[in-house]
Amino acid sequence: xxxxxxxxxxxxxxxxxxxxxxxxxxxxxxxxxxxxxxxxxxxxxxxxxxxxxxxxxxxxxxxxxxxxxxxxxxxxxxxxxxxxxxxxxxxxxxxxxxxxxxxxxxxxxxxxxxxxxxxxxxxxxxxxxxxxxxxxxxxxxxxxxxxxxxxxxxxxxxxxxxxxxxxxxxxxxxxxxxxxxxxxxxxxxxxxxxxxxxxxxxxxxxxxxxxxxxxxxxxxxxxxxxxxxxxxxxxxxxxxxxxxxxxxxxxxxxxxxxxxxxxxxxxxxxxxxxxxxxxxxxxxxxxxxxxxxxxxxxxxxxxxxxxxxxxxxxxxxxxxxxxxxxxxxxxxxxxxxxxxxxxxxxxxxxxxxxxxxxxxxxxxxxxxxxxxxxxxxxxxxxxxxxxxxxxxxxxxxxx
Amino acid sequence: xxxxxxxxxxxxxxxxxxxxxxxxxxxxxxxxxxxxxxxxxxxxxxxxxxxxxxxxxxxxxxxxxxxxxxxxxxxxxxxxxxxxxxxxxxxxxxxxxxxxxxxxxxxxxxxxxxxxxxxxxxxxxxxxxxxxxxxxxxxxxxxxxxxxxxxxxxxxxxxxxxxxxxxxxxxxxxxxxxxxxxxxxxxxxxxxxxxxxxxxxxxxxxxxxxxxxxxxxxxxxxxxxxxxxxxxxxxxxxxxxxxxxxxxxxxxxxxxxxxxxxxxxxxxxxxxxxxxxxxxxxxxxxxxxxxxxxxxxxxxxxxxxxxxxxxxxxxxxxxxxxxxxxxxxxxxxxxxxxxxxxxxxxxxxxxxxxxxxxxxxxxxxxxxxxxxx
Numbered sequence: 001x002x003x004x005x006x007x008x009x010x011x012x013x014x015x016x017x018x019x020x021x022x023x024x025x026x027x028x029x030x031x032x033x034x035x036x037x038x039x040x041x042x043x044x045x046x047x048x049x050x051x052x053x054x055x056x057x058x059x060x061x062x063x064x065x066x067x068x069x070x071x072x073x074x075x076x077x078x079x080x081x082x083x084x085x086x087x088x089x090x091x092x093x094x095x096x097x098x099x100x101x102x103x104x105x106x107x108x109x110x111x112x113x114x115x116x117x118x119x120x121x122x123x124x125x126x127x128x129x130x131x132x133x134x135x136x137x138x139x140x141x142x143x144x145x146x147x148x149x150x151x152x153x154x155x156x157x158x159x160x161x162x163x164x165x166x167x168x169x170x171x172x173x174x175x176x177x178x179x180x181x182x183x184x185x186x187x188x189x190x191x192x193x194x195x196x197x198x199x200x201x202x203x204x205x206x207x208x209x210x211x212x213x214x215x216x217x218x219x220x221x222x223x224x225x226x227x228x229x230x231x232x233x234x235x236x237x238x239x240x241x242x243x244x245x246x247x248x249x250x251x252x253x254x255x256x257x258x259x260x261x262x263x264x265x266x267x268x269x270x271x272x273x274x275x276x277x278x279x280x281x282x283x284x285x286x287x288x289x290x291x292x293x294x295x296x297x298x299x300x301x302x303x304x305x306x307x308x309x310x311x312x313x314x315x316x317x318x319x320x321x322x323x324x325x326x327x328x329x330x331x332x333x334x335x336x337x338x339x340x341x342x343x344x345x346x347x348x349x350x351x352x353x354x355x356x357x358x359x360x361x362x363x364x365x366x367x368x369x370x371x372x373x374x375x376x377x378x379x380x381x382x383x384x385x386x387x388x389x390x391x392x393x394x395x396x397x398x399x
Numbered sequence: 400x401x402x403x404x405x406x407x408x409x410x411x412x413x414x415x416x417x418x419x420x421x422x423x424x425x426x427x428x429x430x431x432x433x434x435x436x437x438x439x440x441x442x443x444x445x446x447x448x449x450x451x452x453x454x455x456x457x458x459x460x461x462x463x464x465x466x467x468x469x470x471x472x473x474x475x476x477x478x479x480x481x482x483x484x485x486x487x488x489x490x491x492x493x494x495x496x497x498x499x500x501x502x503x504x505x506x507x508x509x510x511x512x513x514x515x516x517x518x519x520x521x522x523x524x525x526x527x528x529x530x531x532x533x534x535x536x537x538x539x540x541x542x543x544x545x546x547x548x549x550x551x552x553x554x555x556x557x558x559x560x561x562x563x564x565x566x567x568x569x570x571x572x573x574x575x576x577x578x579x580x581x582x583x584x585x586x587x588x589x590x591x592x593x594x595x596x597x598x599x600x601x602x603x604x605x606x607x608x609x610x611x612x613x614x615x616x617x618x619x620x621x622x623x624x625x626x627x628x629x630x631x632x633x634x635x636x637x638x639x640x641x642x643x644x645x646x647x648x649x650x651x652x653x654x655x656x657x658x659x660x661x662x663x664x665x666x667x668x669x670x671x672x673x674x675x676x677x678x679x680x681x682x683x684x685x686x687x688x689x690x691x692x693x694x695x696x697x698x699x700x701x702x703x704x705x706x707x708x709x710x711x712x713x714x715x716x717x718x719x720x721x722x723x724x725x726x727x728x729x730x731x732x733x734x735x736x737x738x739x740x741x742x743x744x745x746x747x748x749x750x751x752x753x754x755x756x757x758x759x760x761x762x763x764x765x766x767x768x769x770x771x772x
Contacts, residue, residue, distance in 0.1 A: 123511060123515055181571075181640070184643040356574040356578055
């Protein structure tokens with residue numbers, strides 16, 4: 001009882017709190033930090049949508065499904081910007097339930113690395129929230145984008161992190177702890193998720209209102225690809241297809257569809273049980289990397305007349321799939337080596353594990369060695385299942 | 400079977416030792432910032448068992464030669480009355496100093512992680528009152544609660560180790576022994592064994608041991624169990640947070656516990672870990688306060704240790720609130736391995752060793768005198 005009583009001093013009543021679901025960090029023209037917090041509305045708040053601003057402009061988050069309001073604060077530092085929200089908000093902002101931290105490109109390029117200390121130091125900030133870069137101008141529009149069945153943008157991105165990896169591997173979901181860990185890890189550069197604000201494809205279909213009277217938002221969020229960071233800024237982006245290859249190399253590919261083009265009709269395979277193995281060699285400041293990716297495939301669609309009950313045909317499809325994936329992986333590795341120029345695959349991290357003595361001598365300029373490294377990719381695929389059909393649907397057309 | 404209220408059993412002693420040791424690990428996991436200060440630190444914990452066993456030898460030799468005698472009786476017999484009392488006072492100051500460091504760490508952890516706005520004096524009242532009551536009641540009461548309190552902490556450690564499994568990346572503790580020298584590993588093991596003062600508990604509590612207690616076996620078991628549970632905290636922390644972040648935060652294990660979530664139904668489980676930490680804090684303060692009070696009681700020849708428990712806690716409350724001590728920088732300096740070790744080591748090994756040597760010399764001289772006669 002005594003133990004519980006000691007907490008009363010720091011008690012927080014729900015009706016005095018503004019529980020933050022997500023935060024967008026941006027930099028304005030005066031080079032001040034702008035923090036826009038998305039607050040979750042409790043039943044006692046008596047409000048379901050709206051906006052407020054502290055030392056800055058507020059943006060409207062009106063949506064019939066949303067149960068959030070926005071508050072904005074501007075300051076010369078991130079903690080100050082967050083606190084300055086209280087100039088026009090009557091409750092104490094409460095951050096432990098924040099699910100996502102969004103960063104504008106400007107912020108990610110100029111401020112993010114300075115802010116990591118604050119994220120780790122403040123007692124209310126948690127390291128479980130996702131780190132996401134908002135691509136393009138006017139990042140604040142993200143709060144007006146469609147968020148399907150979710151009450152807040154934070155919930156929307158969090159739910160994506162639960163559902164998307166099981167459907168496609170075209171994105172990464174990196175939490176603050178992982179980002180910070182990779183930031184300081186030798187031979188491994190951090191990556192973050194990327195959202196893009198795109199025109200809502202269904203807004204034109206609904207044209208104002210649907211049969212239930214819901215208004216379609218003008219914008220939609222596309223969560224795909226990744227942002228690669230070198231020490232202090234964004235080094236480059238990978239799109240969703242390249243990110244899928246990245247995930248295959250790093251062992252983060254949980255599920256993906258691979259479409260193998262054939263003139264008579266494509267064959268689609270689903271990746272299950274993917275794994276990767278990275279072996280490295282380091283001699284005379286030159287690195288050689290052997291990436292071995294293996295995955296199990298399930299036939300999902302046969303659009304042509306090939307007889308997949310024939311082991312020879314399966315072997316042919318497998319060979320074509322392996323060659324295609326190998327080419328994709330090599331392209332991505334080349335892109336990262338030549339354009340992004342920082343080791344997001346962790347080849348250096350693996351070199352440290354496999355050749356610690358040699359790596360110690362080169363770790364300070366690992367990125368230079370990474371750019372010149374010879375990377376050999378080996379893809380091993382196996383097709384173990386062919387779905388519910390024993391024979392190809394269009395097989396009779398070939399006779 | 401009638402419960403044993405007269406003596407400390409072997410099981411109680413093991414839980415007293417482990418619970419007291421785990422408090423420090425819960426608070427700042429000293430292992431992480433001990434040489435070699437890299438992914439190999441967990442190996443130093445294993446090696447520190449050997450050093451701890453070496454350090455406890457003089458104490459074990461002393462208590463087996465003075466079975467049934469209190470520490471004060473033992474040192475007065477060996478060193479004479481005046482010197483024996485002086486040693487008693489020195490150890491009382493040492494135990495109080497241990498509590499002083501613990502209280503400061505409690506204040507900083509509470510303010511930094513949990514109750515940022517709660518004033519230190521309020522934290523002190525709620526922490527020191529139960530510790531005072533417990534030490535007032537005596538070591539046999541503390542011993543009986545040890546199984547429950549330390550047991551709960553050990554269960555939470557096991558639970559968090561299991562729940563954190565999905566978050567762990569074992570590559571973070573690789574490569575093994577490649578980035579460290581043998582000297583770093585050895586010195587790390589020494590610093591680690593030398594900074595925990597728990598082995599002196601055997602010396603002070605020997606008078607309460609049940610007659611059938613196997614002291615050597617209990618001591619070794621306590622040391623091994625303490626190290627195992629420290630490893631169960633350190634390995635998950637290192638494999639989730641990585642070496643760099645673990646070294647840079649005030650309490651790496653608590654940060655690790657905050658990362659634990661299983662799907663959507665086990666969230667914010669760090670409160671369980673926090674409760675374990677707080678219970679251990681009170682537990683450790685009680686043990687140390689009791690021992691310091693008992694030593695002073697023996698030195699001054701009072702009937703009971705009870706008045707001294709009040710005096711010591713009151714003095715500590717005042718001193719710990721002084722601004723020069725109640726600040727992060729002071730305790731960060733004090734708890735670093737190259738400072739605290741040199742405060743603790745003389746009391747857990749050098750002084751008992753000197754007492755043992757004096758005892759052996761006197762014993763040999765006595766034997767010689769008898770043989771001459």
